[in-house]
Amino acid sequence: MMGLAEHLIIIPILLPLISGAVMLLLDERRRALKGGIGIATTVVLLIVSIILLGMADASPADTPASFLRVYWLGNWPPPFGIVLVLDRLSALMLTLTSVLGIASLVYSLARWHRAGPRFHTLFQLQLMGLNGAFLTGDLFNLFVFFEVMLAASYGLLLHGAGTLRVRAGLAYIAINLTASLLFLIGASLAYGVTGTLNMADLARRIPALASGDAALLATAAAILGTAFLMKAGIWPLNFWLPTTYAAASAPAAAMFAIMSKLGVYVILRIWTLMFSTDAGLLAGFGGDWLLLAGMLTILFGTVGVLASQSIPRLAGCSVLVSSGTLIGALGTGSAAVIGPALFYLVSSTLAIAAFFLLVELVERMRDPGADVLAVTMEAYGDDDDFIEEEVGVAIPATIALLGGSFIACALLLAGLPPLSGFIAKFGMMAAMLKSDETIRASTWVLIALLTLSGLATLIAMTRTGITSFWARIDDSVPRVGIIEMAPVLALLLLCLCLSVGGGPAMHYMQATTQALWSPQSYVTGVLPAHEAGAPGEERSP
Known part of the structure; x- marks a missing residue:
């Protein structure tokens, strides 16, 4: 029998489903009511998530099997x-x-939820x-929830209409x-x-595969990995991401920041669970390719950041740098990294989401012809029209x-002190350099x-x-509502808290890593005792 606390695991799925269904039945003109229901739902989701976070971290890090909470549907x-x-x-x-x-x-309650139908659903x-x-x-x-998320993201990307969003939406739909x-x-x-498609059962069966079946499973893993690397925005499958994210509305783009991390999450979960050192012939499969793909993505994103002529595209290329960093770190095969x-995943996601929300507010200061005029002034100067400097304004x-x-x-995005981006990057580099073995050339490149x-x-x-x-041509002050600025400040404040509380946060991340590097604990925690067995052991009828 399961206690009430155990049933909280399904709440993050059921609650938004019920909330979205209820709002679908309401008239579209009742946006205030829909907004209230949406806010109440997300607040409850946050409370439940924090409770689940405490449940997951309730056990000591040296007993990774005991922290698993498994919910059997039906x-x-x-x-x-x-x-x-x-x-x-x-x-x-x-x-x-x-x-x-x-x-x-x-943020969307300021105006974006009125820009099109069914936003809240x-x-x-x-x-x-x-x-x-x-x-x-x-x-x-995973495929089912993946498709639910993508179907909703199609509508959110096109929310607000416009030629740019439609063009970006067509490419986004095709790639997904x-x-x-x-x-x-x-x-x-x-x-x-x-x-089987159960992840724990897959991890249990992989070590016993014959060489021919192992080759087929490696092919399957490569195909699955390609699908999720496309979602994460890894080169060369990321040509769609900067344009798509730049075209989306600010609240949609902020949520897309976590969608790209879903691809990273799945790669991390599958790779550490199914291709660990206990995986027999497939131990460590694809690690070098992940490292190479991550480094190429960082390079591509870096060039994109430097070449960006608009702030939204700069934010989109920052997503590529973030995803490449995470995949490259995973490809090192080091638990310490x-x-x-x-x-870094938490810090960069919060920072990029805040940046996407901030982009629209900053863009309100820009005159439609300011970009062209600024480039012209930079290239040819403006000696004819001297503007007297104002002092004390x-x-x-x-x-x-x-x-x-x-x-x-x-x-945060550059990884400079004293904020959390610096702590994350410094921690990764320090872990790479502390290896007991000779440091590989690829590590130095990363x-x-x-x-x-x-x-x-x-x-x-x-x-x-x-x-x-600094060099604004138009001196007008944009109209920014409190309801728009508050989410940006809240996300940046969370990054500051992550910097101040870096010790406990890093301890949690290291405990998480230790659990990921113990796949047998996951298997025994998920499968019933008579099903789990030892790696490679035949399952009883």
Whole structure:
């Protein structure tokens, strides 16, 4: 029998589903009521996520099996029944999703939720898809929640209409349909080889595979990995991401920041669970390719950051740098690097979401012809029309607040002290250099790319900040509502708290990593005792 607390695991899926269904029945003109229901739902989701985070972290780090919370839907045991699994990693992602959900939804109440129909329903369905993907314990239901999330994201991307969004939406839909097709092919091939799609059962069966079946499963894993790397925005499958994210509305783009991390999450989950050192012939499969793909993505994103001529595209390229950093860290195959990488995941996601929300507010200061005129003045000067310098002019509070937030985003994304971005990058580099073995050349290249990407981000953000705040041609002060500025400040405040509380946060990340590097604990925690057995052991009838 399960206690009431155990049933909380399914709340992050059921609550947004019910909320979205209820709002679908309401007249579209009752936006205030829908907004109230949406805010109440996301607040409850955050509370539940924090409780689940505490449940996942209730056990000591040296007993990773005991912190698993497994929920059998319909009380059917795995591997045949649908199962939800709560551990430190999934609880962390649930909490991060809830935080971004509240920030984006509050921001949208200023005007974006009125820009098109069914915004609140689509928003709740996206939350449901994300939460389900983080909690599910089998590949089939991962595909189901993956599709729910994508279907909602299609509507959110097109929300507000416009030629740019429609054009970006067509490319986005096409690339994600391709990813879904690859997902189906890879999952079908994996099921044909192993006879199961339960992740724990897959990890149990992989070590016993013969060489021929192992080759087929490696092919399935490569196809699945391609699908999720497309979602994470890894080169060369990321050509769609900067344009798509730049075209989306501010609240939608802020939520898309966590969607790209879903691909990273799945790669991390599958790679550490199914291709660990206990995986026999497939131990460590694909690690070098992940490292190479991550480094190329960092390089591509760095070039994109430097080449960006608009702030939204700069934010989109920053997503590529973030995803490449995480995949590259995973590709090192070092548990010591993954802890700081998870810290970086949280910090960069919060910073990028805040930046996407801030972009629209900063863009309100820009005159439609300001970009062309600024480039012309920079190239040819402006000697004919000398403007006398004003001394002692007070900076309006709105401009000061926007400028301070922009500087905070620049420090976080560039990885400069004293904020959490620096702590994360320094932790990853320190872990790479502390290896007992000879440091590989690829490790030095990754460290160089992490440094170069930070420098490029600093240059690009400084250039953009000067153009937007210092050398503005139009001296008008934009109208910014409290309801728009509050989510940006809240996300940046969370990054500051992450910096101040870096010790406990890093301890949590390291405990999470230790659990990920103990796949047998996951297997025994999810499967019934008579099903789990030892790695490679035949299952009883």
